Every structure is written in C-alpha cells, then in structure tokens.
Amino acid sequence: MSSDKPCQPKIPPPCQRKCNVQAEEAEEEDKKEEPVKCVEMWHPGFDARFSNQNQTRRCWANYIDYIRCTNKFGEDHEPCEYFKKAYQYLCPSVWYNAWDEQRENGTFPMPPWV
Structure with missing residues (x-):
C-alpha cells in the first residue's frame, strides 16, 4: 500500500x-x-553530556561557554547568543546575576581553561 x-x-x-x-x-x-x-x-535542545540529570552542571557549562565565546570573539558575535539564551533558560536568574557581579568584582572562580 x-x-x-x-x-x-x-x-x-x-x-x-x-x-x-x-x-x-x-x-x-x-x-x-x-x-x-x-x-x-525557546529552549535549548538535548545535550548528551547532561542527559536526564540535574541541570545545574549544564547551566554552569553554558555560562562558562558564553564567557569563553565573548572573550574570544567579542560581545557582538551572534553565535555566542546561543550560550546566553541557554544559561538564562537553565539557570535561576539569582545565580547568573551573582556570577556577573563576581566577574565585575574580580572574585569569579574562573576555570583555568577559560
């Protein structure tokens, strides 16, 4: 048929x-x-690194990826917006606002690979 x-x-x-x-x-x-x-x-798609688990690490990874992307390519680089949207979707706003504040004060615990 x-x-x-x-x-x-x-x-x-x-x-x-x-x-x-x-x-x-x-x-x-x-x-x-x-x-x-x-x-x-909008929501971020599936990420095999963080499948069906607590999404805290995924939130942190997207925030760090956004920082790395903007440090390398600048704030106006459009592909960096994906990471920004992802961490804003996954993280409570209190967290990333505090991280932004820590970055401004120079107390943010930046990983060594960034």
Missing part, C-alpha cells in the same frame, strides 16, 4: 492544539474576547 503523499501528523503541535481548544470553548460560550494567541518559547 503506497501513497504519493508524505505522512502527515494527525495531531497538531501542542501550542496549536491548546489554541484550538480554547478557541472552541470561547465560541461555545459566545464570549466576545480577543482570540487566544500562542507564544512559541
């Missing part, structure tokens, strides 16, 4: 599914509210 059409997923992505359900509920209740808008959120 062969078909010319490629296999299409029958279930919409989670965000779209949520919007459709909420839109249908709004229609049923005849409310005149603005339609539900989905916001696509």
Whole structure:
C-alpha cells in the first residue's frame, strides 16, 4: 500500500492544539474576547553530556561557554547568543546575576581553561 503523499501528523503541535481548544470553548460560550494567541518559547535542545540529570552542571557549562565565546570573539558575535539564551533558560536568574557581579568584582572562580 503506497501513497504519493508524505505522512502527515494527525495531531497538531501542542501550542496549536491548546489554541484550538480554547478557541472552541470561547465560541461555545459566545464570549466576545480577543482570540487566544500562542507564544512559541525557546529552549535549548538535548545535550548528551547532561542527559536526564540535574541541570545545574549544564547551566554552569553554558555560562562558562558564553564567557569563553565573548572573550574570544567579542560581545557582538551572534553565535555566542546561543550560550546566553541557554544559561538564562537553565539557570535561576539569582545565580547568573551573582556570577556577573563576581566577574565585575574580580572574585569569579574562573576555570583555568577559560
């Protein structure tokens, strides 16, 4: 049994599914509210070095990688933004704000390979 059409997923992505359900509920209740808008959120992809574990080390590694990247290529280097987004996603803001403060004060425990 062969078909010319490629296999299409029958279930919409989670965000779209949520919007459709909420839109249908709004229609049923005849409310005149603005339609539900989905916001696509960014997250770092899978990293085999930190699989299914506490993500603290991954947070630290991405912060250090960001520092290394900016030291080598400068703050305006676009690929460095991945590391920044990753550590901001994975780390509590209190941590990286404290690390930034420590870097400014010269007390940040920088690894020797950086």
